[in-house]
Amino acid sequence: MCGIIGYASKNLDSCSVALSCLKNLEYRGYDSSGVATSEQGKINMYKAQGKIANLEEKIKDHEISASTAIAHTRWATHGEPSETNAHPHKVGHVTLVHNGIIENYSDIKQDLLSKGMNFVSETDSEVACGYINYMYEQTGDKMASIKAACDEFRGSYALPIIFDDEPNTIYAVRKNSPLIVGKSDDGNFVSSDVSAILNYTNKYVLLDNDEFVKVTNDNVEIFDSNLNKIEKKVDTATWSAVEYQKNGYDHFMLKEIYEQPKVVKNILGKFYDDIDFTKYDNIHIVACGSAMHAGMVAKYLLENNAKIRTTVEIASEYRYKENLITPSTLVIIISQSGETADTLAALRLAKEQGAYVLAIVNVVGSSIAREADKTIYTYAGPEIAVATTKGYSSQVATLTNVALTIMKQKGLLEDSVMDTFYKDIEKIETLAEDLINSRDMYKAIANKLYTHENVLYIGRGIDSASCMEGSLKLKEISYIHSEAYAAGELKHGTISLVDQGTPVITIATVDNLYEKTISNLKETKARGGYTLLITTENQNVDNIKDSLDDVIILPKVSEFLESLLVVIVLQLIAYETAILRGADIDKPKNLAKSVTVE
Ligand code: G6P
Numbered sequence: 037m038c039g040i041i042g043y044a045s046k047n048l049d050s051c052s053v054a055l056s057c058l059k060n061l062e063y064r065g066y067d068s069s070g071v072a073t074s075e076q077g078k079i080n081m082y083k084a085q086g087k088i089a090n091l092e093e094k095i096k097d098h099e100i101s102a103s104t105a106i107a108h109t110r111w112a113t114h115g116e117p118s119e120t121n122a123h124p125h126k127v128g129h130v131t132l133v134h135n136g137i138i139e140n141y142s143d144i145k146q147d148l149l150s151k152g153m154n155f156v157s158e159t160d161s162e163v164a165c166g167y168i169n170y171m172y173e174q175t176g177d178k179m180a181s182i183k184a185a186c187d188e189f190r191g192s193y194a195l196p197i198i199f200d201d202e203p204n205t206i207y208a209v210r211k212n213s214p215l216i217v218g219k220s221d222d223g224n225f226v227s228s229d230v231s232a233i234l235n236y237t238n239k240y241v242l243l244d245n246d247e248f249v250k251v252t253n254d255n256v257e258i259f260d261s262n263l264n265k266i267e268k269k270v271d272t273a274t275w276s277a278v279e280y281q282k283n284g285y286d287h288f289m290l291k292e293i294y295e296q297p298k299v300v301k302n303i304l305g306k307f308y309d310d311i312d313f314t315k316y317d318n319i320h321i322v323a324c325g326s327a328m329h330a331g332m333v334a335k336y337l338l339e340n341n342a343k344i345r346t347t348v349e350i351a352s353e354y355r356y357k358e359n360l361i362t363p364s365t366l367v368i369i370i371s372q373s374g375e376t377a378d379t380l381a382a383l384r385l386a387k388e389q390g391a392y393v394l395a396i397v398n399v400v401g402s403s404i405a406r407e408a409d410k411t412i413y414t415y416a417g418p419e420i421a422v423a424t425t426k427g428y429s430s431q432v433a434t435l436t437n438v439a440l441t442i443m444k445q446k447g448l449l450e451d452s453v454m455d456t457f458y459k460d461i462e463k464i465e466t467l468a469e470d471l472i473n474s475r476d477m478y479k480a481i482a483n484k485l486y487t488h489e490n491v492l493y494i495g496r497g498i499d500s501a502s503c504m505e506g507s508l509k510l511k512e513i514s515y516i517h518s519e520a521y522a523a524g525e526l527k528h529g530t531i532s533l534v535d536q537g538t539p540v541i542t543i544a545t546v547d548n549l550y551e552k553t554i555s556n557l558k559e560t561k562a563r564g565g566y567t568l569l570i571t572t573e574n575q576n577v578d579n580i581k582d583s584l585d586d587v588i589i590l591p592k593v594s595e596f597l598e599s600l601l602v603v604i605v606l607q608l609i610a611y612e613t614a615i616l617r618g619a620d621i622d623k624p625k626n627l628a629k630s631v632t633v634e
Contacts, residue, residue, distance in 0.1 A: 037111040037628045038123070038135040039064035040215075041232055042196035042206040044253040045223035048101035050074070053236065057225070058107045059088050060232040060280055063420055063622070063629040064135075065111025068122035071095075072131045073102035074203035079131050083122040087623075103253070104204050106196045108133035111628040114141070115158030125162040127153070128169035129200040134161035135228055136192030136213035137633045144188060164189065168197065178202065179248060179263055182209055186246070192377065192633060196226050206251045210243050213632050214375050214403065217241040219270065223253040229399070229630075230273045231280055231418055238273040242401050271401065279418050287621040289421035289513070293607055296426045297468035299416045300600055303433040304461045311394065311410060313442045316366035318345040320391075322354045322382045323370035324631065326428040326508060331370055332501035333599050334435035340497075341596075342442035351378035352634065355385050367391040368438070372419060372427035373630040374402020381634075383407055396434050398427055412438075421622045422629045423512045425607050428505060429600055436596050453594075460593040464600065467591050471604050475612070478605070481568060481586060482612035485539050491516055492533065492560070493606075494523040495543035496553050502543055502599050506606030513624050514614035523556035536564035541609075544571045545590065545598045558583045570605055572598065 039061025070083035192212035218225030321331035395408030
């Protein structure tokens with residue numbers, strides 16, 4: 037969740053370099069930030085509440101010449117966002133920043149309090165710092181004291197650490213929170229992800245759980261869990277720094293929406309014949325957030341077309357229940373970041389229980405990608421906006437290919453289906469671009485939505501899954517409460533929310549469900565709702581004009597592709613509504629892009 041960076045430089049620019057890298061990690065958390073610097077052998081700390089810009093403002097009048105720096109941008113877990121709770125934390129000889137959660141910190145804290153130690157913050161991270169300091173005072177050995185402390189910690193951590201008496205060295209360790217080492221001619225980094233350091237280097241080493249590292253400006257040493265020195269492969273990042281810029285767009289989210297047509301076009305149409313799907317008679321799709329919604333969309337394609345029983349599970353639930361995995365269960369794990377804690381834990385559980393795990397992941401080399409039996413990368417490029425757009429669509433496109441591959445392997449794929457599919461793939465990029473370019477249409481609808489506090493999304497079949505994603509997008513970035521409902525279920529309770537003017541967005545793109553969905557739309561109109569219908573050009577909307585306040589007509593494409601067009605409309609309605617409400621589009625309050633804690 038939190039972003040961390042450490043830099044040991046050959047020049048005295050560690051602080052400014054660390055802060056410029058930290059800005060690339062702000063999507064991981066922006067409640068507060070801070071940096072610890074080694075200036076002429078002395079450790080100084082600077083912290084600020086809120087975004088990194090506040091920290092920069094605070095230190096702009098200091099002339100900082102730092103050989104080493106560790107910096108942090110926080111998504112609060114223990115203790116409110118405040119300067120006191122902001123990282124770095126310093127106890128005794130030890131200064132550190134932390135990403136993750138030390139689950140047993142209360143017990144450790146009690147123990148340290150009874151030994152006379154004091155803490156100023158409410159964080160688990162300060163307790164971790166205190167415990168390492170305590171071990172260091174006992175042993176006098178830095179690496180051994182970090183290891184001894186880690187042996188006690190339960191939970192997740194990536195911890196860059198500086199000791200007062202060796203201020204130009206960064207020690208670090210990771211468990212269940214990401215950490216990489218970056219190598220450059222000017223110095224060496226530790227970071228929560230490669231993207232942060234791309235302006236300085238594309239050479240990096242992925243650290244595994246329980247590995248330790250000692251970084252100076254001209255040397256990197258890596259150790260295994262028994263503190264034996266090991267050699268690790270140096271990788272070269274393929275994403276470039278320019279992909280992390282807004283490139284003229286007002287927001288990363290908008291840029292990423294505009295990138296979508298190309299991303300899905302590049303994915304669609306591939307068969308994954310190196311996997312024998314005929315071995316499985318049921319699929320568990322496990323994910324969080326929008327990735328789970330991508331799974332919901334896929335469930336309709338997999339069950340209706342590939343005729344394979346598919347359950348879609350929230351990872352935080354899956355990891356704590358009986359999932360009845362059998363030898364013929366295929367587990368598909370979906371994650372843009374590849375680091376979501378609950379999803380990763382669900383993957384491990386499924387493997388432990390003997391399932392074959394296929395992962396669909398965007399970030400190359402991420403934990404989920406590395407631990408799955410097989411990974412299909414979506415190659416959507418870096419996604420910076422917290423609210424996912426192209427990440428989600430790339431997952432749906434990949435799962436569409438999975439469904440078609442299963443159909444092919446089972447002999448269910450008719451030539452006519454493939455013909456329409458391939459013909460439509462050729463058009464999808466242009467069709468999606470045209471939809472994105474209809475910005476005025478979304479602005480007009482946003483004007484009708486933005487003053488409301490409740491919005492309903494209804495649809496049937498695959499459209500009900502798209503509703504979930506549309507509703508989440510609106511909630512995430514505009515802070516309007518919304519609910520997604522299977523249209524047929526609405527009258528079993530939720531229709532009580534419909535009053536004069538309540539916005540109800542109905543999606544009806546499935547031919548054999550169209551009329552039934554329209555009946556549900558009419559029920560909301562009869563209760564005074566504002567009705568927006570999203571449907572396809574083959575439907576006759578003239579005869580229901582009286583029930584409609586607004587309508588968006590989409591091109592009719594293969595049933596495998598329609599939801600990819602629908603979601604663009606939903607994303608842009610959410611985007612334009614959030615703009616009118618003056619919300620922070622790319623960094624919505626309380627959210628983080630990469631959720632590496634439970
Ligand atoms: C966070 C993000 C969501 C994302 C979810 C799962 O909540 O804000 O956009 O869908 O995590 O993330 P993942 O990286 O596993 O796809």
